[in-house]
Amino acid sequence: MNTARFLPAGERALVVEFGDEIDPEINGQVRALTAALTAQPLAGVVDVVPSYRSLLVEFDPLTLNPEELERQIQELLTSLSELNLPAPQVTVVPVCYGREYGPDLPFVADHTGLNPEEIISIHSGTDYLIYVIGFTPGYCYLGGMDERLTTPRLKIPRTKVPAGSVGIGNKQTGIYSITSPGGWQIIGRTPLKLYDPYGVSPFLLTAGNYVRFRPVDKEEYDEIAAQVAAGTYQPEVRSLTDGGRGDGAGI
Amino acid sequence: MQVFEVLSPGLLTTVQDRGRYGYQAFGMPVAGAMDDYAFRAANILVGNDPNTAALEITLLGPRLRVLAPTVLAIAGADLGACLNEMELPLWQSVAVQAGDEISFSGPRSGCRAYLAVAGGIDVPVVMGSCSTYLRGETGGFGGRALAAGDVLSAGEATPSARALVGRRPPPELIPSYSCEIDLRVIMGPQDEYFTEAGKETFLSSTYTITNESDRMGCRLAGPKIEHVQGPDILSDGIPLGAVQVPGHGFPIILLADRQTVGGYTKIATVIGADICRIGQAKPGDRVRFHATTRTEAVELLREHEERLKRLAAFIHQDIGRMWGYFIKVKGEHFEVTVQELK
Structure with a gap:
């Protein structure tokens, strides 16, 4: 258990920092404190922004003074080990790799020396820990990509990457949640909506859970897309079997 | 009730409230009014709750046709607001009639003006807020800035709105915007x-x-x-x-x-x-x-909030209890406000 460090972020926010690296255990502490503050919100806390190794706590200093907030968080932290976090879940994300949905698959093949089938098999053969949801709504920072897939970002970023695009940016992999500019190598696309503002649950994924990619062909992609559009698609969710790299074990 | 037709949208006119909290853990930006003081003041001036959806107008204002009689107030930047080509006073509630036109001649000081209408701009609440988040095409009016031809509706005005017409806060509560x-x-x-x-x-x-x-x-x-x-x-x-x-x-x-x-x-x-x-x-x-320091900042925030409370108290002073009625006399409809004498 790392000790927490408190940093002021103005008079209306406080950073609670647990370390300075991408590490499942540190991220687990962030997740545990986030869960505790969400389950029993402290009076005066307005919002929380969890990330890799820290939690930004926004509060109203006119009703809750910063020293008091630090004291209350410190107290919460000492009891965190007793907190029962829900077991992580793995959301299966169908992806149509290559061709028009994954225009950079040939480049990744050239760069890595792997053939497209090997890339697809490695990329879809791991449970990825969702470290952070953020930047744009629903965008996820995933950890645990096989290093053999490491490929540099595009030299000139695209001005428009369609929502659902699955990409590789150096040592990371992720999914674009909204259509936006971007510089990652796009290897496929999912018909699922990571961000659906007017849907019953606007966000598909939650930090601390896992993603597993499942290759689908164009036909299945279209079928799922139609179900997503009709609001009838139920994403496949299963428990973590450690079939991946074991990144989350022990959290 | 339909209140405005957008004749031209201006540079960037969006619907905002005080922002969308509780979803940042999912990557959802807060959005909301960029000048929270002017935004809340505009709402207070028309008798709304301070967190009611209003228009945020950026530098070059829109041209709006009024579709129904109502009360509005513009606070914040001086962008040359006009009512039927005549100067429209800022930081003051104004009664407008169907057929009136609101326009803006150009920026004089500040960057963003807030136009609040009695009852508030009526848009759906998305994740607890009416604010427009442009990049995510979420909230406000269809998730986007206003465009020519849009028709905006307002919610139900409080009965006191009419009684507030012409009221204006003391000068020390009106900020000036320097370069x-x-x-x-x-x-x-x-x-x-x-x-x-x-x-x-x-x-x-x-x-x-x-x-x-x-x-x-x-x-x-x-x-x-x-x-x-x-x-x-x-x-x-x-x-x-x-x-x-x-x-x-x-x-x-x-x-x-x-x-x-x-x-x-x-x-x-x-x-x-x-x-x-x-x-x-x-x-x-x-x-x-x-x-x-943090201590100093909290004290300054307290003073900032006190100013807004003083503004609200000043605007609403001597307003007795009020009731609004719609009556029909010889086939014609009238809106009648009854105010308790103090």
């Missing part, structure tokens, strides 16, 4: 990533606001701020008013539509009481930063 902007900051959370010389540069230089500024961030040009060892950190949460310094060394103040997390060092955070000043800043304005 020289002083912003007080609390250093951190990543001030240790900057050299002493870098921090000195930040606190002693004058920066100019560039054209690339928007609701997401205010980009500044001026002396470069020196890092100890590069600008990258592990992406973490970004508070409102964070002053981020990427590798180019120029500060960016992150505002309402900011990304929830980011990977650049944040040298300081603009205090809550000064956020509305940066919300009224426009390209070409000059900014200076001054370090203050």
Whole structure:
């Protein structure tokens, strides 16, 4: 258990920092404190922004003074080990790799020396820990990509990457949640909506859970897309079997 | 009730309230009014709850046709507001009639004006807020800025709205907007990533606001701020008013539509009481930063909120209990307000 460090972020926010690296255990502490503050919100806390190794706590200093907030968080932290976090879940994300949905698959093949089938098999053969949801709504920072897939970002970023695009940016992999500019190598696309503002649950994924990619062909992609559009698609969710790299074990 | 038809939308006119809280953990930016003081004042002037959806108008205002009699108020920047081509008083509630036209002749001071209408702009509540988040095409009017031909509706006005017509706060509660902007900051959370010389540069230089500024961030040009060892950190949460310094060394103040997390060092955070000043800043304005303490910042925030309470008390003084009725006399409909005599 790392000790927490408190940093002021103005008079209306406080950073609670647990370390300075991408590490499942540190991220687990962030997740545990986030869960505790969400389950029993402290009076005066307005919002929380969890990330890799820290939690930004926004509060109203006119009703809750910063020293008091630090004291209350410190107290919460000492009891965190007793907190029962829900077991992580793995959301299966169908992806149509290559061709028009994954225009950079040939480049990744050239760069890595792997053939497209090997890339697809490695990329879809791991449970990825969702470290952070953020930047744009629903965008996820995933950890645990096989290093053999490491490929540099595009030299000139695209001005428009369609929502659902699955990409590789150096040592990371992720999914674009909204259509936006971007510089990652796009290897496929999912018909699922990571961000659906007017849907019953606007966000598909939650930090601390896992993603597993499942290759689908164009036909299945279209079928799922139609179900997503009709609001009838139920994403496949299963428990973590450690079939991946074991990144989350022990959290 | 339909209240406005948009004849021309202006540069950037959006529906905003005080923002969308509770979803930043999912990457959802807060959005909301860039100048929270003027925004709340406009609502108070028309008898609304201060967190009611209103129009945020940026530099070049829209042209609106009034579709039904109502009460409105414009607060914030002076963008040359007119009612039927005659000057329309700011920071004051005004009665308008069907067929009237509201237009703006051009910016004189400040950047953003807030047009509140009695009852509020009626748009769906998305994740607890009416604010428009443009990049995510979420909230407000169809998730976008207003366009010509849009028709806006208003909610139900409070009975007191009519009685507030002509009322105006005392001058000391109306801010003036200068092109020289002083912003007080609390250093951190990543001030240790900057050299002493870098921090000195930040606190002693004058920066100019560039054209690339928007609701997401205010980009500044001026002396470069020196890092100890590069600008990258592990992406973490970004508070409102964070002053981020990427590798180019120029500060960016992150505002309402900011990304929830980011990977650049944040040298300081603009205090809550000064956020509305940066919300009224426009390209070409000059900014200076001054370090203050957390205790001082909380005191200044308290004074800031007190000013708004005084404004509300002043506007609503001597307003007795009121009731509104719709009556029909010889086939014609009338709206009647009954006010208790004090």
